Amino acid sequence: MTNFVTVSQLVEDNELKVYSGEELLKDKKVITSDISRPGIELTGYFDYYPSERIQLFGQTESAYSRSMTSNNRYKVMLELCREDTPALLISRNIQPSKEILQAAKEHNVPVIGSTLPTTRLSSMITEYLDEKLAPRESIHGVLVDVYGIGILLTGHSGIGKSETALELVKRGHRLIADDRVDVYQRDEKTIVGEAPKILNHLLEIRGIGIIDVMNLFGAGAVRSKSEIQLIINLENWSADKNYDRIGTLEDKRTFFDVDVPQITVPVKVGRNISIIIEVAAMNYRAKKMGYDATKKFEDNLGLLIKENEAKTKNDGEGK
Known part of the structure; x- marks a missing residue:
């Protein structure tokens, strides 16, 4: 049986905020600790889209999406929100666009967020999921x-x-x-x-x-x-x-x-x-810290053996 973490647990344990889809949190499951930042997907390329991952929007992704027309932004967000997509996660307290909220609502994908910078948020969530999903x-x-x-x-x-x-x-x-x-x-x-x-x-x-x-x-x-x-x-x-x-x-x-x-x-x-x-x-x-008492004993024993051998040799030559 595959381990999973509910999005509800993720939100509660990491003090995340919920922008939309609060009623979905207990049913949505995260099955992998890998997190995706959908940069190339925003351009319309979805051939290798890891939809089972949490999709993380940082400042770069948010800025690029704002440069798109409303219609194109909505179409891309519909593609991002798949049945197995656990959640859309937004960093830096960036407010989600109406197209993100609408597409997420239509496909039953919760939108959650955090005030943390993107890199720190990604690291924190990955470490949390690694622990929770570990065998x-x-x-x-x-x-x-x-x-x-x-x-x-x-x-x-x-x-x-x-x-x-x-x-x-x-x-x-x-x-x-x-x-x-x-x-x-x-x-x-x-x-x-x-x-x-x-x-x-x-x-x-x-x-x-x-x-x-x-x-x-x-x-x-x-x-x-x-x-x-x-x-x-x-x-x-x-x-x-x-x-x-x-x-x-x-x-x-x-x-x-x-x-x-x-x-x-x-x-x-x-x-x-x-x-x-x-x-x-x-x-x-x-x-x-690099100190091994057993090795020191063996070294001391080796030195003692060499000293005894040298003494025995010298005593033999003296005779």
């Missing part, structure tokens, strides 16, 4: 913001993800989602997670029940969404399993076509998982 996946886990790093906690039910998130909130970090995380791809390199509306700001603690984190800890303890930059998988400690002790084992999890780094943290009595997660966040940030 989504609901996964089991807890998403937290630790030192500005979006960390997704995964693991079997009962491993302590929610309790760890609560401890992190008490330590000044922020909760994004508990139990279920809605994940979508924002662009070619970015995965974003947010809470389902029904679970927004809520945290489930076994033995206590549901708590409202924003109500208990304040607005600074929650975020609505965050980029997922690191996954920490919590699992019960097993003496038979070899865990990464140096940081050379690289794991990842793929969402859609984006790879997100993943580490596994064993859980057992005596380990402070929240502090470990804080350190993991700081270590991730350090790597992004």
Whole structure:
């Protein structure tokens, strides 16, 4: 099933004004984030007209249309307003001509507008539609913001993800989602997670029940969404399993076509998982800034080996 956004949602979420066709907004659907600026169409060329896109009129398009005769302007606007055209969008608070309003009314196309400059408006609407129309996946886990790093906690039910998130909130970090995380791809390199509306700001603690984190800890303890930059998988400690002790084992999890780094943290009595997660966040940030403690250890180890080899060689020659 194709994702869509109604023009009504578009208008409400982006504070757009409605010039005409308000009764059509809930029925008109936007199915693509691409926006068209109908420059060549105003000259009468419609062989490759992307009618399923929002048609954006800026200062250039509006000025050109004003240079046309009323009859020609009306004919072109009739061609622009197709059955699958979601809306005509006008920037810079430019008032639509009577020909635009008449043609749009005849073909049931709403006319909406904004005070923003054309480029900014196009960028804002495109980003909004990219987010709303992106493929989504609901996964089991807890998403937290630790030192500005979006960390997704995964693991079997009962491993302590929610309790760890609560401890992190008490330590000044922020909760994004508990139990279920809605994940979508924002662009070619970015995965974003947010809470389902029904679970927004809520945290489930076994033995206590549901708590409202924003109500208990304040607005600074929650975020609505965050980029997922690191996954920490919590699992019960097993003496038979070899865990990464140096940081050379690289794991990842793929969402859609984006790879997100993943580490596994064993859980057992005596380990402070929240502090470990804080350190993991700081270590991730350090790597992004170009400092890799694992590489430094390997470099130091290499130097030590060379020094020992040189010493052994010198001792052999001395004999």
